Amino acid sequence: MLLEVAATPTAGNVDRERDLPDLRFEQFLAGASGARAGLEEIERGGPIGQGFETAVAGMADAAGTNTQFGSLLLLAPLVRAVAKRPEESSEQLGPDAASAVVAETTVEDAAAFYRAFEHVEVRVDEPPADLEPLDVRRGADAIPAVRDREATLASILEAASGHDGIAREWTEGFERTFDAADRLASREGPLVDRATRVHLDLLAEEPDTLVATEHGEATAAEISDRAASIDPSDGDAVRSLSSDLIERGINPGTTADILAGGLFVTLVREGGKP
Amino acid sequence: MLLEVAATPTAGNVDRERDLPDLRFEQFLAGASGARAGLEEIERGGPIGQGFETAVAGMADAAGTNTQFGSLLLLAPLVRAVAKRPEESSEQLGPDAASAVVAETTVEDAAAFYRAFEHVEVRVDEPPADLEPLDVRRGADAIPAVRDREATLASILEAASGHDGIAREWTEGFERTFDAADRLASREGPLVDRATRVHLDLLAEEPDTLVATEHGEATAAEISDRAASIDPSDGDAVRSLSSDLIERGINPGTTADILAGGLFVTLVREGGKP
Numbered sequence: 001m002l003l004e005v006a007a008t009p010t011a012g013n014v015d016r017e018r019d020l021p022d023l024r025f026e027q028f029l030a031g032a033s034g035a036r037a038g039l040e041e042i043e044r045g046g047p048i049g050q051g052f053e054t055a056v057a058g059m060a061d062a063a064g065t066n067t068q069f070g071s072l073l074l075l076a077p078l079v080r081a082v083a084k085r086p087e088e089s090s091e092q093l094g095p096d097a098a099s100a101v102v103a104e105t106t107v108e109d110a111a112a113f114y115r116a117f118e119h120v121e122v123r124v125d126e127p128p129a130d131l132e133p134l135d136v137r138r139g140a141d142a143i144p145a146v147r148d149r150e151a152t153l154a155s156i157l158e159a160a161s162g163h164d165g166i167a168r169e170w171t172e173g174f175e176r177t178f179d180a181a182d183r184l185a186s187r188e189g190p191l192v193d194r195a196t197r198v199h200l201d202l203l204a205e206e207p208d209t210l211v212a213t214e215h216g217e218a219t220a221a222e223i224s225d226r227a228a229s230i231d232p233s234d235g236d237a238v239r240s241l242s243s244d245l246i247e248r249g250i251n252p253g254t255t256a257d258i259l260a261g262g263l264f265v266t267l268v269r270e271g272g273k274p
Numbered sequence: 275m276l277l278e279v280a281a282t283p284t285a286g287n288v289d290r291e292r293d294l295p296d297l298r299f300e301q302f303l304a305g306a307s308g309a310r311a312g313l314e315e316i317e318r319g320g321p322i323g324q325g326f327e328t329a330v331a332g333m334a335d336a337a338g339t340n341t342q343f344g345s346l347l348l349l350a351p352l353v354r355a356v357a358k359r360p361e362e363s364s365e366q367l368g369p370d371a372a373s374a375v376v377a378e379t380t381v382e383d384a385a386a387f388y389r390a391f392e393h394v395e396v397r398v399d400e401p402p403a404d405l406e407p408l409d410v411r412r413g414a415d416a417i418p419a420v421r422d423r424e425a426t427l428a429s430i431l432e433a434a435s436g437h438d439g440i441a442r443e444w445t446e447g448f449e450r451t452f453d454a455a456d457r458l459a460s461r462e463g464p465l466v467d468r469a470t471r472v473h474l475d476l477l478a479e480e481p482d483t484l485v486a487t488e489h490g491e492a493t494a495a496e497i498s499d500r501a502a503s504i505d506p507s508d509g510d511a512v513r514s515l516s517s518d519l520i521e522r523g524i525n526p527g528t529t530a531d532i533l534a535g536g537l538f539v540t541l542v543r544e545g546g547k548p
Contacts, residue, residue, distance in 0.1 A: 002276075002303040016290045016299065025290065026466050026548040029276040029303070036310070064547045192300050273338045274300045 001032035001071050003267075003274055004260035007195035009238045011203065011227065012245030013256045020246065027063040034062025035072055042076055043083045048101065049109030049153055052076045056116040066120035070166045070210070070257035074177060075264055077101040077170065082268055093268050095173040102170050105153035111143045113153050125163045125213050134159070165209035165254035169261070176202065180262025181269065191266065191274045197232050199259050204228035208252035215250055223250060275306035275345050277541075277548055278534035281469035283512045285477065285501065286519030287530045294520065301337040308336025309346055316350055317357045322375065323383030323427055326350045330390040340394035344440045344484070344531035348451060349538055351375040351444065356542050367542050369447040376444050379427035385417045387427050399437050399487050408433070439483035439528035443535070450476065454536025455543065465540065465548045471506050473533050478502035482526035489524055497524060 005028040008015035014025055038055025042048055055072045081097040117139040127135045133145035134156065146156070160167035169177055180198050187194040204227040207220035223245065230237045245251070267274075279302040282289035288299055312329025316322055329346045355371040392413040401409045407419035408430065420430070434441035443451055454472050461468040478501040481494035497519065504511045519525070541548075 002307060003300055006300045006303060024464060024466075024548075026277055026280045026464070029280055030548045033276060033307075062546060062548075190298060190300070192298075272336060274298075274304050 001035070001068055001075075001260050002029065003192055003195060003263045004071065004256055005029070005032070007192045007199060007259070009235060009242050010196060010199045010256060010259075011238055011242040012223075012250055012252045013199075013242075017239070018242065018246065020251065023065065023067070027065060028067050031059040031063035031067035034058035034060075035068065038072070039075060039079050042079045045083065047109055047112065048076050048080055048105060049112030052109075053112045053116040053119075057119045060119045066122060068257070068260070069116075069120055069122050070254055071260040073166050074169055074174075074257055074261040078174070078177070078261060078264055093265055095175070095178055098174045098177075102154045102157075107147060107150055107152055109153035110146045110151050110156050111140075113156065114138070114142050114146060115140050123210065123213055124160075131159060163209060163213070165206070166257055168209075169258065174261070176206070176258050177261035178265060180258055181265035184262055184266045185269065191263070191270075195259055195263055196238075198262065199255060200227055200230065200232045200238060202258055203252055203255045204230075208255045210253040211250055215248075219250065223252065275309070275342055275349075275534050276303065277466055277469060277537045278345065278530055279303070279306075281466045281473060281533070283509060283516050284470060284473045284530060284533075285512055285516040286497075286524055286526045287473075287516075291513070292516065292520065294525065297339065297341070301339060302341045305333040305337035305341035308332035308334075309342065312346070313349060313353050316353045319357065321383055321386065322350050322354055322379060323386030326383075327386040327390040327393075331393045334393045340396060342531070342534070343390075343394055343396050344528055345534040347440050348443055348448075348531055348535040352448070352451070352535060352538055367539055369449070369452055372448045372451075376428045376431075381421060381424055381426055383427035384420045384425050384430050385414075387430065388412070388416050388420060389414050397484065397487055398434075405433060437483060437487070439480070440531055442483075443532065448535070450480070450532050451535035452539060454532055455539035458536055458540045459543065465537070465544075469533055469537055470512075472536065473529060474501055474504065474506045474512060476532055477526055477529045478504075482529045484527040485524055489522075493524065497526065 005014060005025065006016060008017050014020055014023055014028055019025055035055040035058050037058050038051045041054055042051035052072060056069060059068055059072065060066060077098050080101045082093055114136065117136050124136055134142055134151065154170065157167040157170040161171040180202060183198045183201060184194050187197060204224060207217065207224040211223055212220035226241055230241060279288060279299065280290060282291050288294055288297055288302055293299055309329040309332050311332050312325045315328055316325035326346060330343060333342055333346065334340060351372050354375045356367055388410065391410050398410055408416055408425065428444065431441040431444040435445040454476060457472045457475060458468050461471060478498060481491065481498040485497055486494035500515055504515060
């Protein structure tokens, strides 16, 4: 998460060159630091939902706002997948290990996931009518319905995967996350510079679902098309897109979350150094 | 430590706007993250020297180089002082509590301090002849001499306090660190912006001892005078000084370490949010 916010320029997102009007760079540093205890709970084998809630609460407490909810939701199963590997294993962290963690999630993990929404404001789509009792904006009030329907965290996220890019990662084997990691590995140079390039690739490939939620699918598609039209080695073009997005209040936050997941996988595979 | 590197511009140091030729911004993020386990050992009541060594080893492992040795040496007693306060205490973290930690250091803390030098390259002055057996550049090889002379960590740092700004903090009640914290508290605005201003104040007030070690006392005094001549609200003037320092390979690292200490005290006093 620290490397993600250090990657610069990342169009429309907070980076070394830019703060957003209501979100400063150092709040992301604080959020990453505050989330650590929760991720360590997951690493030690604690319930993934509870660890996620602890991470979100710690992030919100340190940052004073919601900085990295989506990144944490993506990292939670990846952290567990790494921790579960046999110590001697030379096996790489991959989709099978991550999906196995998803498959093991429980109703209690789902309940903790709903509690996590009590700590922060998260922008989400309106749910369809039959899922209204499970609307995440209900926070802990939705937990009786979660228990009633015996909904696991995996099933909750599967229901959201049509319109939320992180839920889609949980449901579809973390395809974009591992793809981002493969691209990061295939490039040369400092990891944050590789990350800047991969951020633009990701944005060009698929419309950002946070942008779609906040500004509509047409806007999300437009931003993705513009990202695709830019020469990624042209820093000024990326900065110009970034300025335009920030002026319009458009923040491709889901794309940044997926990059954070890809960076985590890369750090695990490459041995932890930036 | 994260907030210190985020404070921008800080003349001659790595910040959001600048990397040094051989030291990148994200290495400081990694160093701060990697040092955490050692500081947590100290927080939990483990021996301060051992915790410091763990922090330095974790920093060096994550950053791949020495990013924040001086900051960690300054933070170690402050972290312990905070952890020792009675839970109900409304007492502020202050010089007395920090100096009490220094007074309690042992010969074993000194031995661990020497082991810490095995993990990194630290630029230090030549010791006087009678202290040659205690030259930190000997690393663990100096430990028999440390034991032989029954030298505590406090006494080792007292001997270095004439030419090392962090050792002087240990010896003189962390005067500049708490002074930096008071100044940070007296200003308005985001903490990192206040920190930028205080960094220049600190540099103007006393020549940086790392600069003196690397480039001589005359150069250190010249840099301090130049910092004093700048209007701190003139970001361009600070940037121009910064460019000049970086071009000459001059890095006021001790001043940055003292700022990191002041930021830690401020976070403790203000409740942990940036």
